[in-house]
Amino acid sequence: MTYAVWAxxxxxVELVHPGGRVTMRRGDGGWWHPSSPVDARxxxxxxxxxxxxxxxxxxxxPEGVHGLSRRFDPAEHEWTDAAWTGRRLxxxxxxxxxxxxxxxxGTLDAAIGxxxxxVSIGVDFVELLPVNAFNGTHNWGYDGVGWFAVHEGYGxxxxxxxxxxxxxxGGLGVIQDVVYNHLGPSGxxxxxxxxxxxxxxxxxxxxxxxxxxxxSDEVRRFIIDNALMxxxxxxxxxxxxxxxxxxxxxxxxHVLEEMAVEVAALSAAEGRPLSLIAESxxxxxxxxxxxxxGGFGLDGQWSDDFHHAVHVALTGETSGYYADFxxxxxxxxxLERGFFxxxxxxSFRGRTHGRPVDVERMPGWxxxxxxxxxxxxxxxxxxxxxxxxxxxxxxxxAAALTxxxxxxxxxxxxxxxGASTPWQFFTSHPEPELGEATxxxxxxxxxxxxxxxxxxxxxxxxxxxxxxxxxxDELQQPEHARLLALYRDLAGLRRAHPxxxxxxxxxxxxxxxxxxRWLVMHRGGLAVAINLASEPRELPVTGEVVLAFAARxxxxxxxxxxxxxxxxxHAFAVVDTRLTGTAEVN
Numbered sequence: 001m002t003y004a005v006w007a008x009x010x011x012x013v014e015l016v017h018p019g020g021r022v023t024m025r026r027g028d029g030g031w032w033h034p035s036s037p038v039d040a041r042x043x044x045x046x047x048x049x050x051x052x053x054x055x056x057x058x059x060x061x062p063e064g065v066h067g068l069s070r071r072f073d074p075a076e077h078e079w080t081d082a083a084w085t086g087r088r089l090x091x092x093x094x095x096x097x098x099x100x101x102x103x104x105x106g107t108l109d110a111a112i113g114x115x116x117x118x119v120s121i122g123v124d125f126v127e128l129l130p131v132n133a134f135n136g137t138h139n140w141g142y143d144g145v146g147w148f149a150v151h152e153g154y155g156x157x158x159x160x161x162x163x164x165x166x167x168x169x170g171g172l173g174v175i176q177d178v179v180y181n182h183l184g185p186s187g188x189x190x191x192x193x194x195x196x197x198x199x200x201x202x203x204x205x206x207x208x209x210x211x212x213x214x215x216s217d218e219v220r221r222f223i224i225d226n227a228l229m230x231x232x233x234x235x236x237x238x239x240x241x242x243x244x245x246x247x248x249x250x251x252x253x254h255v256l257e258e259m260a261v262e263v264a265a266l267s268a269a270e271g272r273p274l275s276l277i278a279e280s281x282x283x284x285x286x287x288x289x290x291x292x293x294g295g296f297g298l299d300g301q302w303s304d305d306f307h308h309a310v311h312v313a314l315t316g317e318t319s320g321y322y323a324d325f326x327x328x329x330x331x332x333x334x335l336e337r338g339f340f341x342x343x344x345x346x347s348f349r350g351r352t353h354g355r356p357v358d359v360e361r362m363p364g365w366x367x368x369x370x371x372x373x374x375x376x377x378x379x380x381x382x383x384x385x386x387x388x389x390x391x392x393x394x395x396x397x398a399a400a401l402t403x404x405x406x407x408x409x410x411x412x413x414x415x416x417x418g419a420s421t422p423w424q425f426f427t428s429h430p431e432p433e434l435g436e437a438t439x440x441x442x443x444x445x446x447x448x449x450x451x452x453x454x455x456x457x458x459x460x461x462x463x464x465x466x467x468x469x470x471x472x473d474e475l476q477q478p479e480h481a482r483l484l485a486l487y488r489d490l491a492g493l494r495r496a497h498p499x500x501x502x503x504x505x506x507x508x509x510x511x512x513x514x515x516x517r518w519l520v521m522h523r524g525g526l527a528v529a530i531n532l533a534s535e536p537r538e539l540p541v542t543g544e545v546v547l548a549f550a551a552r553x554x555x556x557x558x559x560x561x562x563x564x565x566x567x568x569x570h571a572f573a574v575v576d577t578r579l580t581g582t583a584e585v586n
Contacts, residue, residue, distance in 0.1 A: 001071055004033050005045055005055065006218050007193045016052040017043040017068075029218070030194065042068040045193075053189040054146065056196075056222070059157055061133045061149045065187030069149075074233040077161040081168035086237055086272030089299050090365040091501040092124035093403070093491070094175065094410040096373055099128060099154050100138045101423065101469045102413055108159040112166045114472075119170055121416050121484070122403075122491025126167055127175040127240055129374060131160065135186035136428030138465050140374065141177070142242065143184030143427070147226050157234075164235050173237035175277065176230050180223050180255075181246035182206050185434055194218065198248065211249040224259050231266055231274050238275030238299070239263075245281045256287065260297035275299040277368055283339045283354030288366040299366065300408060305340040306369035307376050309333075310401055313519075313532055314386070314394045321348040328519065328532075332510040335405055335521055338367050363503035364406035371398040372412040374423065381456050383424030383468065385415070392418070392479065393551030393570030396486050397530050400549075400572045403490045404500050404528050405521065406508040414470045416487040417480040424457050426465040435460040486549050493547060493574060499524035511540070518567070527575045531567040541565040544579035548572065 007013050008030025015022040017040030024032040024045075044052030054061060058069035095118050103110040118126060133146030137153055150157045164174050183190065183197075185206065190196035195215035197207040210219045230236040241256070249255050260276055267274040277300040278287050289295020308322055309331040318326045324347055325331075330340050341354040357367075370376070377385055386395060395418050402409045414421065429435045438459050457464045474480045494500045499507075500523055512519040517533035520541055531537045542565070548557035550571035557573040558566040567573060 002033065003038050003040075003043065003055075004031050005193065006031050006222075007045075007047055008215060008218070009194065010047050012046075012048055014046040015040070015043055016046055017041075021046070030215075040071075042070050044068045047192050050192060051189075053192050056190055056193055057148045057225075058133075058146055059148055059150075061146050062152055062156065064152065065133050065135050065145050072157050074157070074161065077158065077165070079161075079165055079235070081165050081235070084168035084171075084235075084272075086274075087124055087173040088273045089125075089238070089275045089277070089408055090363065090503060092173075092365075092408060093122050093494070094125045094127050094368065094408065095121075095123040095413065096127045096370070096410055097129070097413040098140065098374065098423075099131065100465070103472075104469060106138070106153070106469070108155040108163040112163055115166060115170045115172060118172060121411075121487045122494060123172065123411070125173040125175050125237065127410070128177060130177050130179055130242070132179070133187075134184055136430055139427045140378065140425070142179055143186070144179055145184045145187040145189075147178075147180075147222075148229060160234055168235070174235075175238040175240055175275070176234075176236045177240040177242060178227065178230065179242040180209060180226075181243050182209065186429060186431060196222070208246065208248045211247060211255050212251045216251075220255050220258065223255060224262055227259055228262060228266055231263065232270070237273070238277060240277045240279065241298075242279055243281070244278045244287070254296060256298060257291065257296045260291065264297070277301060283341050285338075285355060285357045285362060288362070300368050301366065303334070303338055303367040303369050303407065304376075305338075306334050306367070306402075306405075306407065307371060307373070309340060310371045310398055311376070311386075314398060315389050323347050328512050328514045328517070331401075332512045332519065335401075335510050336505070336508055338362070338364070338407070338505065357505070359505040362505065364505045364508070365408045365501075365503050367407045368410050369402060369405065369407040370410040370412060371402050372415050373410065374412065377412065377423045378425050381452060383422035383457070385419065385422060387418045387420055388422075391551040391570055392483060393549065393568075393572075395483055396549035397532070397570070397572050399483075399487060399490055400528055400530070400574070401521070403487075403494060404523065404574070406502070406505050406523070411487075417475055417484040419470055419474060419480075421468060421471055423468045424464050425459050426468060427459040428462075428465070429460065482553065489547055497526060499526050522577075525576065525578045527577050528572060529565050529567060529575055530572045531569060534569040536566065536568050538564040538566055541573075541575050541577065543575040543577040545573050546576055547574040 013024040013032040023035045025035045046052050055069040059072035060070040062070050100106040130141030131150050132144035133149035134144045150160045167174050195210050198210045210216050263274050276298045278298050279302045286295045287298050287301050291297035308325045312322050312325040313331045334340050338357040339354050342356040346353040427438050509522040518537050518539050519530045521528040527541050529539045529541045550568045555568035
């Protein structure tokens, strides 16, 4: 280990360890190196007499983000995943989870025990919310300050390697959620070392990261090296890039394009697919357009428009940013064209928004969609899931639209059995002033959505965190077990029928009736017929019912020879339109 550190404006730098101090010498480009040999397990840096501060590239923070860094050699792990050759995003199913609330223990090792469950519902990738080091015992992970370290409460870096190893042995890829647009409010010592932040150019969460000003070459290198670390040293299969619209970069080559180039090179060297998925509020397909065609060359991006259209169609909620999605044709447009706002007026933003997807050329799998995710649940006033508002049939419809549509589906932990537990916004800031500011900020965020501010739970209350933990015993209850069986059946349909993984968006066609509240999504020779109304409906679909699901287990779905499918209220049926026949609701 070299113990080198970048501190371009420092006058003096010292390496501090339990046995003493070592003077550092300035080298090229603002990098400092020890003036004499060092063999310290724990260490930090004093900058111009201040500190010691942890290493900005620390892999291990056993005493938290304010403590000394500890050496960690990722090469010491003996990998057992030799049979794993990787997994492409195309045709895959992603499962998003938060380690602290996924199991009662809230650790990486405990999560390993649930991997068989994920395989049973057809999951291909496990997507972990951020695991980088943050101050406190629990939060969502987006307040991280030690980007290269794994949060000690989850088990630290060695446990992370064990988790990835176990996923690969079980046939699961791993996608790691990473945050490069801001740093958390506590334990961020990067400004002590150099110009990592752009003062005066902030975003929703604070100062922006310096991507294009003085010193930004090394800051960009810091980000890209972090991305490569997860993919190379921890054998992660992809990264989900948080809120890339908050990356302020005016340079000719955007940092995302630069990252895509280097990740593609690493993928070639590693001999396995490596995916980059952006969370973006821009509705701009340029992110996922190949570099050869003038895009950034990322592999995928989230489409929140899908979530909003499904949510409104099922719940009827039209406040705030849901307002534009009230007509049923919003859902039909999203299913056929990927985005609803593709250069259209956004009433929530007060302006036009988005750019059209070229459905003739863009494969649908590049858009990652969900009917629930950590943002869309956790950023509601009470963290309420769809389970709190919908019956079994409606939950089944949400699942069918997500898993059988033309996009890459993503599930949120517990969705598959209709988990009754909320997923709320929780923090554990040791600083009282930060906790108070966070709580006030949450209330202010809900003003435009029309939610009751008095119902917003205190993020700092430990019970807010405890309430958000999954209850795995629910799987034994009949109503939850029935929904779980549906998810497994839908996974079976994806495996059995290539139409449901067909990447050609032009091969998805939607019929709908706003007055009758029904919709039919055609996927090749198969059709997903959906009755959003509470009363029975006749839909213009003829064929053999392959799978059906309704709010009441006793209801039937009947395919008739006269050109109609009879569906009970809040039900869907998958129909092979090339055949005729009847079937009962499962």
